[in-house]
Amino acid sequence: MKSQLTPIQRRQFLESILKHEVRAEEMQKYEDMIKVNDLARVADILEKGSINRRDFLKCGGLAALLGGIAAVSNNCAGGSVMLGGVKETGPVHYPRLPGHKIQSPEHYGLEGCMTGWFEGNTFMARMLYRVVGWKKVYESYIETYTKKVGKDPSIFIIGYADSRLPSGFFPFEEAVATAENGIIPFITYDLRSSPPYADWKGSGNEMIYSLKDIINGKADHLIKRFARQAREFGDQYGGFFIRTMREMNIPRHWPPWGGMPYKFKKAWRHIWDIFDGEGANEYATWVWNPSALSVISVSPPEFYYPGDKYIDWIGLNGYSRSGSDYFTRIFGSKIRKLHRLHPTKPMMIAEYGIDEHGYKVRQVKDAFERVKKEYHEIKALLWWDMDWTNLADGGVDSRINSSAEALQAFREAIADPYFIAKVPYRKI
Numbered sequence: 001m002k003s004q005l006t007p008i009q010r011r012q013f014l015e016s017i018l019k020h021e022v023r024a025e026e027m028q029k030y031e032d033m034i035k036v037n038d039l040a041r042v043a044d045i046l047e048k049g050s051i052n053r054r055d056f057l058k059c060g061g062l063a064a065l066l067g068g069i070a071a072v073s074n075n076c077a078g079g080s081v082m083l084g085g086v087k088e089t090g091p092v093h094y095p096r097l098p099g100h101k102i103q104s105p106e107h108y109g110l111e112g113c114m115t116g117w118f119e120g121n122t123f124m125a126r127m128l129y130r131v132v133g134w135k136k137v138y139e140s141y142i143e144t145y146t147k148k149v150g151k152d153p154s155i156f157i158i159g160y161a162d163s164r165l166p167s168g169f170f171p172f173e174e175a176v177a178t179a180e181n182g183i184i185p186f187i188t189y190d191l192r193s194s195p196p197y198a199d200w201k202g203s204g205n206e207m208i209y210s211l212k213d214i215i216n217g218k219a220d221h222l223i224k225r226f227a228r229q230a231r232e233f234g235d236q237y238g239g240f241f242i243r244t245m246r247e248m249n250i251p252r253h254w255p256p257w258g259g260m261p262y263k264f265k266k267a268w269r270h271i272w273d274i275f276d277g278e279g280a281n282e283y284a285t286w287v288w289n290p291s292a293l294s295v296i297s298v299s300p301p302e303f304y305y306p307g308d309k310y311i312d313w314i315g316l317n318g319y320s321r322s323g324s325d326y327f328t329r330i331f332g333s334k335i336r337k338l339h340r341l342h343p344t345k346p347m348m349i350a351e352y353g354i355d356e357h358g359y360k361v362r363q364v365k366d367a368f369e370r371v372k373k374e375y376h377e378i379k380a381l382l383w384w385d386m387d388w389t390n391l392a393d394g395g396v397d398s399r400i401n402s403s404a405e406a407l408q409a410f411r412e413a414i415a416d417p418y419f420i421a422k423v424p425y426r427k428i
Contacts, residue, residue: 092339092376094346097312099282102184102239104346104379105420112418113371114380116155116186117145117400118351138177145385148400150411152421155241155382157186164190165209165222170229179237182422186241186287186382189226189271191257210256211263215270223271227278234283238426243350244271246289247317249299261303268306285312289350292318292334301334302341314338315350319384319396323359327367331375339377348380353398360402361409368413381419 091111094104105112119141138156146152158174168190175185191209209219234240245268251259257267268288275281288311290301305311316338318330331349339347352367354360371378387402388395401407413419 088373089376094379095344097285100234100239101283101285101312102241102425105423108423108425110420110423112420113378114154114184114348114420114423115151115382115414116153116157116184116380117383117385118157119145119385134173135177135180138174139181142178142181142183148407148410149414151414151419153183154420154423155184155186155380157188157382163187163226164192165219168222168226170226170233172229172233175233175240176237179240179426184239184241184423184425186243187230188246189242189244191245192255211260211267214267215263217270220274223274224278227275227280227284230275230284231278231280231282234280239283239285241287241313242284243287243289243315244268246315246350247291248304249290249301250293251297259299261299264304265306269310272306272310286310287313287315287348287350289315289317290334292316292331294330294333301338305342308342308345311342311345313346313348313380314342315348317351318349319352319398320354320360320363321357321396322355323357325354326363327370328374335375335377346379347377348382349378350380350382351384352381353384353386353396354406355396355398356402356406360406364406364409365413368416368419372416372418 091106093106096107097103105114138158141156142153156178158171158178163169163171171187175187178185191214213219214223230240230242245255245257245264247255248258248264257264272281272286275284288305290304291298292301301316316331316334320326320330335347338345349371354363354367367381371381383400384398385400387397387399389397399406400410
């Protein structure tokens with residue numbers, strides 16, 4: 001049996017289950033509702049004799065096929081049949097990281113997954129802080145998020161615009177305001193330039209400081225300044241997440257440091273070494289953050305891995321742009337492979353968002369259910385709470401409250417105690 005059936009084979013098999021000729025509209029309903037490989041998996045199960053057609057139908061298999069991939073109950077065939085539902089797995093625990101780095105939740109006496117978000121309004125933060133100050137800006141963000149979802153965040157992605165080379169500084173005030181509210185700062189150290197500099201030169205494929213420039217030390221004075229400020233923050237407030245050169249496995253049109261594994265790894269190690277020399281790595285919790293996209297133009301993430309010495313957490317970015325982009329389709333194979341390759345590194349979903357495309361409610365519920373029951377490797381889940389459909393290449397409206405129904409689904413999902421609000425990260 002092939003792992004993936006042709007359209008004709010799928011029709012024939014569906015007819016054998018339904019015991020009547022399948023009409024075009026019925027087949028279209030099937031195609032719209034079911035993941036491409038699910039019917040092939042059902043056929044494999046039946047052909048191998050692990051469950052017969054009568055038992056399959058008794059256990060709700062027909063509802064699974066025509067009702068949106070409900071799982072076949074674990075009561076069927078000794079609990080071994082899975083069509084697209086969630087398979088329970090045991091807990092995953094990671095070794096304690098050195099120093100005052102951010103730990104996996106079990107080291108705070110908690111079991112589950114930390115939660116957090118990126119607030120799109122941080123692009124306007126500089127304008128707001130001139131009026132009310134950073135503390136009130138970030139308190140407002142936290143209050144807004146908590147009111148939206150009914151729960152405090154564990155983590156907040158900050159410094160997205162202000163921490164860029166060549167003029168970027170460690171976003172000290174923002175990090176302090178976040179930490180003083182008991183929330184873990186997550187710094188994006190972006191190697192693009194900040195205003196008033198142009199983001200790229202000429203064609204848009206070059207940074208003011210290229211990977212080669214970083215490797216050759218041309219930005220050392222700026223990186224050292226950033227690292228010293230990071231150490232100063234850590235001495236006062238403890239650990240923080242930090243990432244740089246995210247989504248490096250996407251080709252060079254985005255990001256400008258993408259598609260160059262050898263240079264990327266050398267540049268990453270160079271930045272890490274500077275932080276280490278300044279004493280910042282006592283607190284800096286390095287998140288290596290590739291894209292989870294599975295298209296032919298995106299390189300496998302493992303090509304860009306700098307080495308265990310230089311990485312504390314592994315983060316993945318991914319977005320749902322269509323009704324078929326469920327959590328497992330986006331992240332599943334990447335989570336399993338990277339955990340197998342680097343089993344001591346805690347994993348997070350560093351950016352996740354779902355477009356408002358008609359399937360958002362189901363996909364929100366599915367994502368949280370999968371993380372809780374199937375992907376225990378994932379110890380933090382960060383939502384990209386932003387409407388960026390105005391971008392030229394077409395982004396997504398991944399706001400938590402893009403619709404009343406989406407907001408309600410999010411509130412219900414995150415209310416589960418498995419999804420952790422605050423952790424006492426400064427106390428260990």
